[in-house]
Amino acid sequence: MLRKPQYIALGIVALLGLILLSLSESTTQRAKITLTGLFLPLFGFTESTQSAARHAGNSIVPREDLVRELKQLRAQKQELEFTLTQLQEGARENDGLRKQAGFPARLPWKLKPARVIARDPANWWRTVFLDVGSKDGVRVDMPVITPEGLVGRVSVVGASRSQVVLLGDQNCRVAAKVDETKENGIVVPYAADPSIVSLTYLSRGSPVKPGQSIVTSGLELKPGNQVLTSGLGGVFPAGIRIGEIVDVRSASFGLYQEARVKLTVNLNALDRVWVVAQ
Amino acid sequence: MNRLETISILLAAWLAVAFEVSFNGFRNWFGAQVSLLPALMVYVALTSSLPSVVLLAIVGGLAQDSFSANPLGVTTVALALTGFLIHYKRDIVLRDQIYAQVMMGFLGSSLVPACVVLALTNSHHPVPLTARLVGQWVVMAAGGAVATPLIFRLFAQLTRWFSYQPFPESHYRGTGQLKRTRF
Numbered sequence: 001m002l003r004k005p006q007y008i009a010l011g012i013v014a015l016l017g018l019i020l021l022s023l024s025e026s027t028t029q030r031a032k033i034t035l036t037g038l039f040l041p042l043f044g045f046t047e048s049t050q051s052a053a054r055h056a057g058n059s060i061v062p063r064e065d066l067v068r069e070l071k072q073l074r075a076q077k078q079e080l081e082f083t084l085t086q087l088q089e090g091a092r093e094n095d096g097l098r099k100q101a102g103f104p105a106r107l108p109w110k111l112k113p114a115r116v117i118a119r120d121p122a123n124w125w126r127t128v129f130l131d132v133g134s135k136d137g138v139r140v141d142m143p144v145i146t147p148e149g150l151v152g153r154v155s156v157v158g159a160s161r162s163q164v165v166l167l168g169d170q171n172c173r174v175a176a177k178v179d180e181t182k183e184n185g186i187v188v189p190y191a192a193d194p195s196i197v198s199l200t201y202l203s204r205g206s207p208v209k210p211g212q213s214i215v216t217s218g219l220e221l222k223p224g225n226q227v228l229t230s231g232l233g234g235v236f237p238a239g240i241r242i243g244e245i246v247d248v249r250s251a252s253f254g255l256y257q258e259a260r261v262k263l264t265v266n267l268n269a270l271d272r273v274w275v276v277a278q
Numbered sequence: 279m280n281r282l283e284t285i286s287i288l289l290a291a292w293l294a295v296a297f298e299v300s301f302n303g304f305r306n307w308f309g310a311q312v313s314l315l316p317a318l319m320v321y322v323a324l325t326s327s328l329p330s331v332v333l334l335a336i337v338g339g340l341a342q343d344s345f346s347a348n349p350l351g352v353t354t355v356a357l358a359l360t361g362f363l364i365h366y367k368r369d370i371v372l373r374d375q376i377y378a379q380v381m382m383g384f385l386g387s388s389l390v391p392a393c394v395v396l397a398l399t400n401s402h403h404p405v406p407l408t409a410r411l412v413g414q415w416v417v418m419a420a421g422g423a424v425a426t427p428l429i430f431r432l433f434a435q436l437t438r439w440f441s442y443q444p445f446p447e448s449h450y451r452g453t454g455q456l457k458r459t460r461f
Contacts, residue, residue, distance in 0.1 A: 020349075193410075
């Protein structure tokens with residue numbers, strides 16, 4: 001039988017659990033962000049350790065390697081400058097045409113660099129913490145990207161930290177399209193593999209060869225097709241790369257189709273990301 | 279519960295959560311993060327008092343949930359239930375034996391995530407029960423089983439460093455005195 005102190009301890013924990021679990025979503029999120037502040041020394045220590053390691057690594061790189069890399073970067077810079085000039089010309093032309101057609105002007109992205117400082121300890125969620133918050137201009141639902149593609153969206157914002165829900169989490173669904181066919185669908189998690197997501201609710205087509213490719217609205221979805229954000233959900237701007245199709249299958253007794261999509265970003269190796277302030 | 283014990287439990291809980299949120303190796307190698315809090319709870323439940331169990335459950339659970347998308351408090355309840363269960367039956371556990379430590383670590387590390395997933399199943403954001411989740415659960419249980427004896431060794435070492443150690447008994451015994459006699 002339990003003794004009196006044990007009953008009291010059980011009662012305390014049960015009461016605390018009930019109070020915490022019945023708190024509102026906004027209160028819980030504020031409390032969570034405040035509690036993560038207890039780990040600020042850890043984040044500082046990690047940053048300083050990494051910076052010291054980088055510094056030590058830099059000091060032992062041979063001069064020949066640095067000179068060779070500098071030459072390569074200079075050549076790459078010149079190439080990129082030519083591309084930029086062409087793109088700027090194209091953008092000017094696009095702006096002029098949009099103005100003539102009466103379309104609103106396309107606003108450039110404002111990118112905010114950020115560092116991943118912590119990961120969700122629970123295995124069934126996919127979230128990370130960034131070292132930027134509301135004082136850096138970060139807001140809820142802002143997209144987070146890397147040069148390789150889409151990472152996720154900001155879900156909770158504190159003063160100097162924010163939580164990002166990653167692609168493949170249940171709470172991150174993205175309106176997407178297949179670049180080659182312009183077919184629209186929704187990106188949802190794929191439970192068996194964290195590096196893959198499902199592009200679902202693609203319109204129904206008729207199979208050409210079972211297990212290979214499927215005709216959809218007159219266009220074929222093939223493995224290797226690029227999947228981009230469609231911009232339809234209102235959260236993610238159009239044209240951000242998500243991944244490429246691995247295979248396509250019919251779902252819900254042929255009502256619609258699903259494609260497995262291999263993500264372009266390795267979400268397990270995230271370090272530096274960019275928050276898109278549209 | 280003395281002051282040193284309280285500080286060491288709080289520090290260990292902080293370090294366990296810090297390890298979980300910043301070290302990504304287990305996730306890359308085995309596909310799941312290993313949690314050290316259940317293993318720590320096994321140690322505290324077997325060797326310490328009930329207030330220590332409550333303290334670890336509250337501090338560790340809140341710290342872990344603050345970095346997670348779990349509802350705040352769900353890990354606290356899971357840790358407390360596991361801690362109470364082990365503490366209640368600790369008289370029948372041979373806690374100095376490595377085998378017992380491994381088995382209790384396995385039990386604790388499988389019970390805590392199971393309780394959390396069970397609670398989430400009844401919440402607004404249920405976790406899909408998949409084969410991958412079962413695999414992660416096995417990794418967490420195995421990781422906890424390995425970590426528990428290490429935590430016992432670590433705390434035994436800390437106790438030796440920071441606690442008063444009585445002098446060992448002298449080998450001198452009254453009956454063994456040399457007696458002066460004539461040649």
